[in-house]
Amino acid sequence: MFRDITLGQYYPGQSIIHRLDPRTKLLWTLVYIVSLFVADNKYAYGASVLALAAVIILSSVPFTHMLKGLKAVLVILIISVLFNLFLTDGRVLVSFWIFKITLEGIRRAVFMAVRLVCLILGASLMTYTTTPNQLTDGIERGLGFLKLIRVPVHEIAMMMSIALRFIPILTEELDKIIKAQTARGADLESGNFIKRAKAMTPILIPLFVSAFRRAGDLAQAMEARCYHGGRGRTRMNPLSMAGRDYAAIIIMFAYLGGIIVLSVLL
Amino acid sequence: MSIEIKNLSYTYNNPGSENGSRFVLKNISATIKKDEITAIIGPTGSGKSTLVQHLNLLLHASEGDILYDGRSIYGDDFDRKTLRASVGLVFQYPEYQLFENDIFTDVCFGPKNLGLEKDEVESRAKKALLAVGFSDSDFSRSPFELSGGQRRRAAIAGVLAMQPEYLVLDEPAAGLDPKGRRELFQMLRRLHDENGVGIVLVSHSMDDVADFAGKILVLNDGRVIFDDTPERIFSHGEELRTVGLDVPQAARLAEILREYGFDLPQGLITMDRLRTAITDCFNRGDK
Numbered sequence: 001m002f003r004d005i006t007l008g009q010y011y012p013g014q015s016i017i018h019r020l021d022p023r024t025k026l027l028w029t030l031v032y033i034v035s036l037f038v039a040d041n042k043y044a045y046g047a048s049v050l051a052l053a054a055v056i057i058l059s060s061v062p063f064t065h066m067l068k069g070l071k072a073v074l075v076i077l078i079i080s081v082l083f084n085l086f087l088t089d090g091r092v093l094v095s096f097w098i099f100k101i102t103l104e105g106i107r108r109a110v111f112m113a114v115r116l117v118c119l120i121l122g123a124s125l126m127t128y129t130t131t132p133n134q135l136t137d138g139i140e141r142g143l144g145f146l147k148l149i150r151v152p153v154h155e156i157a158m159m160m161s162i163a164l165r166f167i168p169i170l171t172e173e174l175d176k177i178i179k180a181q182t183a184r185g186a187d188l189e190s191g192n193f194i195k196r197a198k199a200m201t202p203i204l205i206p207l208f209v210s211a212f213r214r215a216g217d218l219a220q221a222m223e224a225r226c227y228h229g230g231r232g233r234t235r236m237n238p239l240s241m242a243g244r245d246y247a248a249i250i251i252m253f254a255y256l257g258g259i260i261v262l263s264v265l266l
Numbered sequence: 267m268s269i270e271i272k273n274l275s276y277t278y279n280n281p282g283s284e285n286g287s288r289f290v291l292k293n294i295s296a297t298i299k300k301d302e303i304t305a306i307i308g309p310t311g312s313g314k315s316t317l318v319q320h321l322n323l324l325l326h327a328s329e330g331d332i333l334y335d336g337r338s339i340y341g342d343d344f345d346r347k348t349l350r351a352s353v354g355l356v357f358q359y360p361e362y363q364l365f366e367n368d369i370f371t372d373v374c375f376g377p378k379n380l381g382l383e384k385d386e387v388e389s390r391a392k393k394a395l396l397a398v399g400f401s402d403s404d405f406s407r408s409p410f411e412l413s414g415g416q417r418r419r420a421a422i423a424g425v426l427a428m429q430p431e432y433l434v435l436d437e438p439a440a441g442l443d444p445k446g447r448r449e450l451f452q453m454l455r456r457l458h459d460e461n462g463v464g465i466v467l468v469s470h471s472m473d474d475v476a477d478f479a480g481k482i483l484v485l486n487d488g489r490v491i492f493d494d495t496p497e498r499i500f501s502h503g504e505e506l507r508t509v510g511l512d513v514p515q516a517a518r519l520a521e522i523l524r525e526y527g528f529d530l531p532q533g534l535i536t537m538d539r540l541r542t543a544i545t546d547c548f549n550r551g552d553k
C-alpha cells in the first residue's frame with residue numbers, strides 16, 4: 001500500500017535533456033522559475049509556455065506522464081484560481097449574490113494558472129530527466145563555492161543521496177511491519193485520532209529500530225571502505241560540461257533576455 | 267475443518283497500470299486440512315509468501331475465492347478480525363514485529379487485540395512463551411537484547427498467544443541453528459498433535475518438509491505443479507530439479523545406493539526410513 005509513493009520520479013530515457021549536465025538543468029530550472037515571475041503580459045507568458053513545450057518534446061517524456069505530477073497540486077491550483085477570479089477589483093462583468101467576476105480577475109486567474117502549471121511542470125521535468133544521484137551530484141558541485149564559507153556541501157549532498165536511496169527500502173519495510181502487526185490483530189483503521197495515533201506505536205518502533213540498524217550497518221560499511229568525508233575525494237564519473245551544456249546555457253540567457261524585453265517593452 | 271483455495275489469482279499491480287497485470291499467483295486451487303501438516307515449497311519468487319498472506323486477508327485475491335470451513339472469507343458477513351484470530355501468520359523474518367520493552371508485554375499484544383480479559387491475556391502469553399522454550403526468568407528481557415534465534419521464537423510466541431486454529435509459518439527455520447530448528451519442529455509437532463492446531467509451513471528445506479509434512483504443495487512461477495504426499499512428490503526428482511528444487515538428502519542417497527545395486531523400496535525420503543531400509547537389506551543378506 002505504501003509502494004505507490006514515488007519520490008525522485010525519474011523517467012528513464014536517453015534524450016538530449018536527459019544527457020544534459022545536472023548543473024545545467026538546475027540552473028535552467030532556477031532561471032525558468034524566475035522568468036515566470038518576471039513575465040507579466042500575454043506575450044511573455046506565451047514565450048515561456050512555448051519554451052516549456054519545446055523542452056518537454058525534446059525530453060520525450062510522455063505528456064500524460066507529466067500531467068500526473070499536476071494532480072498533487074490540483075487543489076491548490078483551483079483555490080488560487082478561484083481567489084483571483086472572485087476577489088480582484090475592476091470592471092465587473094458578471095455579478096451574483098456576493099460574488100462578482102471582473103475582467104482583471106479573469107486575467108489574473110488565467111495568468112496565475114499558467115504560472116503555476118508551468119512552475120510545476122518545469123520543476124518536475126527536471127526530476128523526470130535527472131536521477132536523484134545526478135541531482136545531488138549537481139547540487140554538490142553547483143553549490144561547491146559554499147565550501148569557502150565552511151558549509152559542508154559534500155556531506156549534505158551525501159546525506160541527501162542516502163536519504164533518497166533509503167526511501168524505497170523503508171517503505172517496503174513499513175509495508176512488512178504493518179502486515180505483521182495486522183496479522184497480530186492490530187487495528188489501524190478504526191477509532192478516533194488519539195486511538196489511531198496510539199495504534200501507530202507497534203509500527204513506528206520496529207521501523208525506527210530497523211532504520212537505526214540499517215544506518216549503523218551502512219556507517220560501518222562506509223568506514224570499512226575508508227570513507228572519510230569530502231576532503232580529497234575524487235569521483236568515478238566526474239561531472240563534465242559538454243558542448244550541449246554550453247549551448248543550453250546560451251539559449252537560457254537568450255530566453256531570459258527575451259522574457260525581460262517582452263515584459264518591459266510590451 | 268479446512269481452508270479451501272479456489273482458482274485464486276493475484277497481481278500486485280493495480281489493474282490498468284502501465285506494466286500490465288503480471289500475475290504472481292495463477293489459478294491456484296488447493297485444500298488445507300486441519301488434521302494434516304501442509305508444507306508449501308517452491309523456488310525463490312514462486313509466490314509462496316504471497317499465497318500465505320491470502321489466508322488471513324492481508325492480501326485480497328484478484329480472482330477466485332477462499333473458503334474457511336465452507337464459508338467465503340470475502341463474504342460480507344465474514345468478520346476479518348475473527349479470521350485473523352483463527353489463522354495466525356508468522357512472517358518470514360518475524361523478529362521485525364517486536365516493539366515492547368520486554369518480550370512478555372510484546373507477546374500480550376496479540377491476545378489483547380482480541381479484546382480478552384487481562385488475566386486471560388497474561389496466561390496465554392505465558393503459555394506461548396513457555397511453549398517456544400523461554401523460561402519465566404526470560405519474560406522481562408528486552409527483545410532487542412536477544413539473539414536472532416531467540417527473537418524469532420519470541421515473535422512466534424506473539425502469534426501463538428492468539429491461540430489460532432491454524433498456524434501459518436513462512437520459513438520459520440531460516441537462520442536458526444540445527445538445535446533451534448529441531449526444537450522448533452518439535453514444538454510445531456506438539457501443537458499439531460496435542461492441541462490440534464492446523465499447521466501450514468513454507469520452507470526451502472526439502473529435508474525438513476519430508477520429515478514433517480503430511481502433504482506438500484509445490485509452487486513454481488505462481489502455479490501449483492504438485493499437490494501430493496511427500497513420498498509421491500519426491501519420486502519426481504527430475505521435475506523438481508528442473509524448477510530449481512531437489513529431493514531430500516535421504517532420497518538422493520537412496521538413489522545412489524540403488525545404482526550400486528542395493529534393492530531399496532521407493533519413498534525413502536527421511537534418514538530414519540533409509541536407515542531401516544538399509545538394515546533390512548543387510549538382514550536379508552542380499553548384498
Ligand SMILES: Nc1ncnc2c1ncn2[C@@H]1O[C@H](COP(=O)(O)OP(=O)(O)OP(=O)(O)O)[C@@H](O)[C@H]1O
Nearest residue numbers: 003278290308309310311312313314315316317358
Ligand atoms: N509487494 C510486492 N509488490 C510487487 N511485487 C511483489 C511484492 N512482493 C512480492 N512480489 C513479487 O511476487 C513474486 C512472488 O513473491 P513471493 O515473495 O511470494 O515469493 P516467495 O515464493 O515467497 O519467494 P522466497 O522464497 O524468496 O521467499 C516475486 O516475483 C516478487 O517479485
Ligand SMILES: [Mg+2]
Nearest residue numbers: 314315358436
Ligand atoms: Mg517468501
